[in-house]
Amino acid sequence: MLDHRTKVGLERRQRTRRRLVFAAFHLLAERGLDAPIIDLLIKQAGLSRGTFYNHFQSERELFMAVAAEVSVEIIGSVDPIVLRHESPAVRMACGVTLCVKLACRYPVIARFLANGGTQAVFAGGSAMQVIGREALRGREQGLFKVEDLSLAIDLVLGPVLCTFGTLLQREIDADYIKALVRSILLALGLESQLADEVSQINFGEPEPAEDSIFREL
Amino acid sequence: MLDHRTKVGLERRQRTRRRLVFAAFHLLAERGLDAPIIDLLIKQAGLSRGTFYNHFQSERELFMAVAAEVSVEIIGSVDPIVLRHESPAVRMACGVTLCVKLACRYPVIARFLANGGTQAVFAGGSAMQVIGREALRGREQGLFKVEDLSLAIDLVLGPVLCTFGTLLQREIDADYIKALVRSILLALGLESQLADEVSQINFGEPEPAEDSIFREL
């Protein structure tokens, strides 16, 4: 009996928290990471100030939660598909392709990360970890030639983040993405012919969760 | 007589404005582009609130002025040396190398651009123009293979901006820069062997003006 009440309460709490993170993500994407959002946030979420502070001790904490959630959901939409492949080169291509496709389908992601830049990526964290993982394996297998791991990450992350900026200003199509992927693989030192082949693979679509925070308001 | 007075006044005005831009640049780099800085700014510049608003109608206008000045001074320190070379590949290598070296010598530049990301680069403007110029020539000469101009720019700008973030966290040496340059040239589609050769050239040092805003406080 008490267990039940506790459980119901916890679920409700989680739902409320999610509503806040969802609304905050869209507001931060739209208005920038330093914009004041609490007033609008609680309005959009239909909650009171007090409730907000019951869930997050500060605005900063909210931002961290959003960045983490964005990170988790991107990885969650992309990595399971990436892991179906073996070769680090294919995996890297797959990851980049699906991330950009995801951002095309939900431009709010591009806006959030373009606005937030480094800050947002670092706060989220896991992106770098995943890129690093494949960069390392690729080097071990002699596919990639870049020695320095952090350089390898920059070579992937830099163009992808810039592409987010680009796709907010004009349509980008499958060919654009393929060219981007090919260039990134070349930058990492993959042989030209391999890069050509790998960048031509069709990786399907990213698969965000049903109730993803990326969905439109 | 009147000319003299006018001239003295104008010079004075220019000096004051420069003091403001100088101090603002360092503060924005340190505290982020959205941080409130006017209070500290006028304190550091040793000027009054009113003086600030005699020179800039708003904080935003100050930011634009700083971004423009940063852009002008970077280009001014780098482009004259870049233009001594002929080949677009060499020029691109030279430009990237000198920019990163400049940021190594004056990390405040890295901080400003890493913090400001896209915003700061766009506001300044000229960087993209210069990259675009060489990307175009390189393609015309069959050196680079990337069709889309904005993609080419992203492939250069992205890794460089990320490198600015990296050099704030740890030392990066000449080899790191060479590896970066080589990767960027590869990404643009330059032949592997050429990329190797070009990235080995020694481009000397950037030459910022004596009274550059980059100098330490």
Added chain:
Amino acid sequence: MLDHRTKVGLERRQRTRRRLVFAAFHLLAERGLDAPIIDLLIKQAGLSRGTFYNHFQSERELFMAVAAEVSVEIIGSVDPIVLRHESPAVRMACGVTLCVKLACRYPVIARFLANGGTQAVFAGGSAMQVIGREALRGREQGLFKVEDLSLAIDLVLGPVLCTFGTLLQREIDADYIKALVRSILLALGLESQLADEVSQINFGEPEPAEDSIFREL
């Protein structure tokens, strides 16, 4: 339970708002309608800056609220007594008499309206409506001879506002008011003998609410 909490909150809010309007009215009367008053206002009301802006979006909005409240309270103190009479001439006499008496008892009213002049009266609004109402009826009954309604209003409002200025500089007694009333009625075209009679009526005293904003600080 929830109703109770809501009700208590609302009452509290209303009390706070009233404190702000009250203090603002006295400050505006003392220092003029264009004077900066927020600092003193919140000090006198014992409230914080934020509270002020929770109740009024801007200083202008505060002024409008004060003007409206002044208008409502003057009408509320005077009109019920005016309406006990039938004849437009008597009503007009009654209204003018009671308004001037009210201003004599609470010179802060005179100060507010003398300072604010037209602006304050217009913003409040209702004064002109009430005067217009009686001017119209008086003309319909052939008592007043002034054709143009706005002229009729000016003939009443002008002298009364000037009288507010006068009573701030020297005492004015019942006879002064009677002379004023008589002159206004004559100006409107009332027959001389009637004007004499009507201006001799004793109209008692205005009856402001207990917690009127007119009361002294």
Added chain:
Amino acid sequence: MLDHRTKVGLERRQRTRRRLVFAAFHLLAERGLDAPIIDLLIKQAGLSRGTFYNHFQSERELFMAVAAEVSVEIIGSVDPIVLRHESPAVRMACGVTLCVKLACRYPVIARFLANGGTQAVFAGGSAMQVIGREALRGREQGLFKVEDLSLAIDLVLGPVLCTFGTLLQREIDADYIKALVRSILLALGLESQLADEVSQINFGEPEPAEDSIFREL
């Protein structure tokens, strides 16, 4: 020789001062008596800040100078014509008529006095003196019945100032002015028939000086 130089200098000084008063008058009328005007003022007058402060010690002093000048010029445009008549009643009618006509021709006057209300009139000063003069004579000759001099002034000034407000909102014609004059005379206690006759007199037009500050910019 020196006399000549001195004289030329003084004349220049007077012209400069006049330019300032002229521009200030129009700005104050347009933007209100509490509006900041110095920046625009010196711009419109084509003078420097320093020059302004060579002529007026403070903004307040400028305002006083403008109010005085307005007063002098109104009286100067109207009183010479008023004094052609003998009867206080006719003179009062003449003065009111010409003042209102003047404000119709130069609405900037109405704006200045409507905005400034009592303040502007008092600061200027002389209006009340002239009205008082005729009110007194009229009473001595048994034409007017109002005992209290300041009440008499209020009965004239009040409606006239209100009329200034009215003429800013809609056209007023000769009949409107005649009705206004008639009402004012009645208010002062003039016999009805006389009031009718006097208010029908055609008083011509006010005669402002060639270089009056009232002229359009």
Added chain:
DNA sequence: CATGAATGAGGGTTCATTCAT
């Protein structure tokens, strides 16, 4: 645990006035 009224430090901006040239 929810509510929303109240808080107040902190920010950007204005503008009358001064003063070195």
Added chain:
DNA sequence: CATGAATGAACCCTCATTCAT
């Protein structure tokens, strides 16, 4: 006597956070 760069007190307003109910 003219100039206009510089001054700084004073102002309006925001918004993250607290806390009594």
